[in-house]
Amino acid sequence: MLSLITFSPLVAAGLILLTRRLLQWRDEAARDQSTWAVGLLASLAVFGLAIFGLSQMAPAAPGFQLVEKTAWIGGVHYHLGVDSVAMLLILLTAFLTPICLFAAQSSIKSRVTEFVVAFLALETFVIGAFAALDIVLFYVFFEGGLIPMFVIIGVWGGANRIYAAYKFFLYTLAGSVLMLIALIAMVLLAGTSDIAALMAYDFPKDLQIWLWLAFFASFAVKTPMFPVHTWLPDAHVEAPTAGSVILAGILLKLGGYGFFRFSIPMFPDASEFFQPLVFALSVIAILYASLVAFRQTDVKKLIAYSSVAHMGFVTLGLFSGNVIGMQAAIFQMLSHGVISGALFLCVGVVYDRMHTREIAFYGGLATRMPIYAVALMLFTLGNVGLPGTSGFVGEILGLTAVFPVSPLAAAAAAFGVILSAMYGLHLYRAMMLGDLVNPKLAAIADLDAREIAVFAPLAFLTLLLGVAPGLVFDFTQQAAAAAAGELAAAFAR
Amino acid sequence: MEALFSRFDLVLGIPEIALAAFAVAIVMVGVFQRRASFGQMAGLLAFGFLIAGAASLLHGFAAPDRWTAFNGFFAHDREIAIVKALIYLASAATLAMSMRFLQAVERAQFEYVALIGFATLGMSVLASANSLLTVYLGVELLSLPSYVLAAFHRDSARGSEAGLKYFVLGAIASGLLLYGMSLIYGFSGALGFAEIAARASSGDVGITFGLVLMICGLAFKVSAAPFHMWTPDVYEGAPTPVTAFFAAAPKFAGMFIFARLMFEAFPSMIEGWRPIIAILAIASMAVGAFGALLQSNVKRLMAYSSIGNIGYGLIAIAAGPEAMGALIAYLAIYVTTTIGIFGGLLALRHQGAYLERIEDLSGLIGQRAGMAYGLGFLLFSVAGIPPFAGFWGKLLVFQAGVRADLVWLAVAGILLSVVAAFYYLRLIKVMVMDKAQARFDTPLGIPSWTLAIAALMVSVGYIPLLAPFLRLVGG
Numbered sequence: 001m002l003s004l005i006t007f008s009p010l011v012a013a014g015l016i017l018l019t020r021r022l023l024q025w026r027d028e029a030a031r032d033q034s035t036w037a038v039g040l041l042a043s044l045a046v047f048g049l050a051i052f053g054l055s056q057m058a059p060a061a062p063g064f065q066l067v068e069k070t071a072w073i074g075g076v077h078y079h080l081g082v083d084s085v086a087m088l089l090i091l092l093t094a095f096l097t098p099i100c101l102f103a104a105q106s107s108i109k110s111r112v113t114e115f116v117v118a119f120l121a122l123e124t125f126v127i128g129a130f131a132a133l134d135i136v137l138f139y140v141f142f143e144g145g146l147i148p149m150f151v152i153i154g155v156w157g158g159a160n161r162i163y164a165a166y167k168f169f170l171y172t173l174a175g176s177v178l179m180l181i182a183l184i185a186m187v188l189l190a191g192t193s194d195i196a197a198l199m200a201y202d203f204p205k206d207l208q209i210w211l212w213l214a215f216f217a218s219f220a221v222k223t224p225m226f227p228v229h230t231w232l233p234d235a236h237v238e239a240p241t242a243g244s245v246i247l248a249g250i251l252l253k254l255g256g257y258g259f260f261r262f263s264i265p266m267f268p269d270a271s272e273f274f275q276p277l278v279f280a281l282s283v284i285a286i287l288y289a290s291l292v293a294f295r296q297t298d299v300k301k302l303i304a305y306s307s308v309a310h311m312g313f314v315t316l317g318l319f320s321g322n323v324i325g326m327q328a329a330i331f332q333m334l335s336h337g338v339i340s341g342a343l344f345l346c347v348g349v350v351y352d353r354m355h356t357r358e359i360a361f362y363g364g365l366a367t368r369m370p371i372y373a374v375a376l377m378l379f380t381l382g383n384v385g386l387p388g389t390s391g392f393v394g395e396i397l398g399l400t401a402v403f404p405v406s407p408l409a410a411a412a413a414a415f416g417v418i419l420s421a422m423y424g425l426h427l428y429r430a431m432m433l434g435d436l437v438n439p440k441l442a443a444i445a446d447l448d449a450r451e452i453a454v455f456a457p458l459a460f461l462t463l464l465l466g467v468a469p470g471l472v473f474d475f476t477q478q479a480a481a482a483a484a485g486e487l488a489a490a491f492a493r
Numbered sequence: 494m495e496a497l498f499s500r501f502d503l504v505l506g507i508p509e510i511a512l513a514a515f516a517v518a519i520v521m522v523g524v525f526q527r528r529a530s531f532g533q534m535a536g537l538l539a540f541g542f543l544i545a546g547a548a549s550l551l552h553g554f555a556a557p558d559r560w561t562a563f564n565g566f567f568a569h570d571r572e573i574a575i576v577k578a579l580i581y582l583a584s585a586a587t588l589a590m591s592m593r594f595l596q597a598v599e600r601a602q603f604e605y606v607a608l609i610g611f612a613t614l615g616m617s618v619l620a621s622a623n624s625l626l627t628v629y630l631g632v633e634l635l636s637l638p639s640y641v642l643a644a645f646h647r648d649s650a651r652g653s654e655a656g657l658k659y660f661v662l663g664a665i666a667s668g669l670l671l672y673g674m675s676l677i678y679g680f681s682g683a684l685g686f687a688e689i690a691a692r693a694s695s696g697d698v699g700i701t702f703g704l705v706l707m708i709c710g711l712a713f714k715v716s717a718a719p720f721h722m723w724t725p726d727v728y729e730g731a732p733t734p735v736t737a738f739f740a741a742a743p744k745f746a747g748m749f750i751f752a753r754l755m756f757e758a759f760p761s762m763i764e765g766w767r768p769i770i771a772i773l774a775i776a777s778m779a780v781g782a783f784g785a786l787l788q789s790n791v792k793r794l795m796a797y798s799s800i801g802n803i804g805y806g807l808i809a810i811a812a813g814p815e816a817m818g819a820l821i822a823y824l825a826i827y828v829t830t831t832i833g834i835f836g837g838l839l840a841l842r843h844q845g846a847y848l849e850r851i852e853d854l855s856g857l858i859g860q861r862a863g864m865a866y867g868l869g870f871l872l873f874s875v876a877g878i879p880p881f882a883g884f885w886g887k888l889l890v891f892q893a894g895v896r897a898d899l900v901w902l903a904v905a906g907i908l909l910s911v912v913a914a915f916y917y918l919r920l921i922k923v924m925v926m927d928k929a930q931a932r933f934d935t936p937l938g939i940p941s942w943t944l945a946i947a948a949l950m951v952s953v954g955y956i957p958l959l960a961p962f963l964r965l966v967g968g
Contacts, residue, residue, distance in 0.1 A: 073885060073960045074892075114858070136888070140879035147873055150918070154926045162922060166915070173878075173914055177907040184888070184895045184903070 002080040009120035012042030032112040039116035043098040050094035079134040083479040100242035122148040157238035164238035171231040175221030182214035212270035223255030226285040236304035241348030249341035268490035285312035290419035317398040321487040325401030326480040332394030342458040364436035369446040384424040390465035502562035508545035515541030516610030523603030531601040542581040568623035583742035584613040591734030612638040616746035624685040625674040655730025670710025676703030686758040715747035718780035728796035737835035756814040770811040777804030782912035816893035826886035833947025840940035856929025867948035874951040876917040882955035
């Protein structure tokens, strides 16, 4: 089941390359059409499979489910399986990929085959990383995802795309190779690369510190946390819209997922030891990134910095050491995946029409684009954390969870919520409200049917998770409690 | 009085005897039958490789344990058999790729085939060497044809320079090697690996001195830093097929005998030679990573890439005898990747001119998407990015290093691999993201097929094959 979900996109990518060859007698446009169709259908099928996989799970049961295991190289196993958190993240991936492909159809005109192939390969790698139950296998998928993303940024990106692609690749690679060393040491020490067995293994505390730092290097870059977040704004600004959506929506979640799956349960003592560091860096990220976001002149950069700030809430919650914080962090990851993805798509809409991301260029768009104004309003407020949207739930629960542990961090983070309202509403006012001054905007068209189709499911999810967060909480209760329990036990020691 | 050798010894030596016979036959046919074409000659040698490889593998699988022959000068077991077969395969692949190039520069002569044959014979002898004299014989049998091959394009100034440089520096290295061997023989009174192991101890200054000199000589032959200076010039000056040949099979043979010599002749002195090898490893990785950053010539870049990769292989040697399987697997993957990349360089042309500069690859994906995918896979593999095979090779090597408590070496290697990733990425960037500067000709058949097979191997082929392969070579 999980193998099917994981590798279907890759098989579809192969199929696309094949049909491309076979259809050589048709003209370029027709072949592009078939490429989009195959890619979209395949990713929708994967989404269907993921929902089916979700329905097969018993969320209250402990441990991993839908397990597949075969011996592989050396002591490494091809071992897949999920708990409820991993399954939801897989679902998020499978949900955003078809949306991205659908939305990209209007803006990607060159090298369509490669684009769709890269996207599908990326989907395989990300899903594989969430589903891997062998730590080496996880690393393979985790690292492998760099390749398609490097290509997506470097080929279809903006003017400075090469620089951004390099920066993205090398930053992430440098972070993850340290994890590789730690991983080798762990496997040699514990004699297994099985994730469940490694979770149960008690690493000596002084070694935990080093291992934790090595894993932290990797996941902090990926999340990204202050001060290693600097690749993110560049990557976002230069990436094509669909690339930004996947980057913010899914790839960043690999960092949070890594903390949840590896750092906390495998090195609970070190996690306890480093909790002040994580809190400090998270709070700095929230405040600093919010302030920086406020001063941006580029829409995408603003949203990129807001991503950094929001991921700060995720790391706060993860390391709070209680179930509520853990639940809040997981929820915030899902919610941020939907909302930030939607915001990047919103930027893509006006960028496709006007080919600039300068905030100053826009103004008064609400008069010309009423539907767009509603959509952007919804997602901005979601990002700000308005009650009723999914953004609110994660933030408020995260703050309540952090408060008993560190009132100072909670107070500072709460201040960050105000800041996020400040830059979010500032952006909305500057772009949408006021008079339509710029004459170039006079003829700008509102959302067409296909764009509405893109935003509808995202808006639905934002509101649904906002009013019925229990859907997620009930599902992830067991897994969150298990992870939080590890950390709480370390505190008790 | 014992006989010099028995019939059984000859059976063990069939691969080498066959190779020697075929190489001599090629010279004879070439001299007396001028009409025989290059392709026929190459076919003849390939047939020789086939016989030698089959004989080696048959013996290796029928009798997997260690057998010695010719009074202990010569050894054979399953591990050696597999290494030999891979060496023949690599030589055959680089020979097959070279034909069109040599025809284009009007150097498609039978001597080329004969030289490749003799050099491969040298590697084969090296792989089986069980005494210092056999090692020296193998090294020289490999080196002398290599000097000639480097200058094979004799009208080219750069080619002659490459040949001369290689010869002079190579002769010095051979001198170092021989001097080291004579010291060891003088102080231990033995030439065979096993006898040296029994008699040598680290307390003996003469032995230590000899060992260091031998390490220097071998480090030169496998182009490990700081004995790498000849590599970029020779790689750049030699004709591209010769560069491809240098970068593949001889590296395999050289590293293999390097490891066997250390593990089998000096096992008790491991604490003595381990730091030396570790320093060679870290220097090679650093030179490979930083040296390649500013190169604009693809062949020079590949030279630094091979220096760096030798550095990773040296980690396995420093890790000790348990790492033999990891070393062989690493080398097999590296050689596959290298041959594939050179396949790309020998398949692609602009109006008949072969590629030299990195920019010549610009915009490949727009015109020859298949070639670009293949090369891209190979480059990601050699950069060590999963899921490609190069990652598994590096993982095995690092694992061996950490297991031997060489964590610092593994950390340094891994960090330098990030630096190295940068220039492999640059090649990919040029192929995938830059605008095309000129039209590519239709890729040549044999090199593109080699590229395709290599790319297939590193992307999917090794995934199921690596585990059984490791079992066979004792990993």
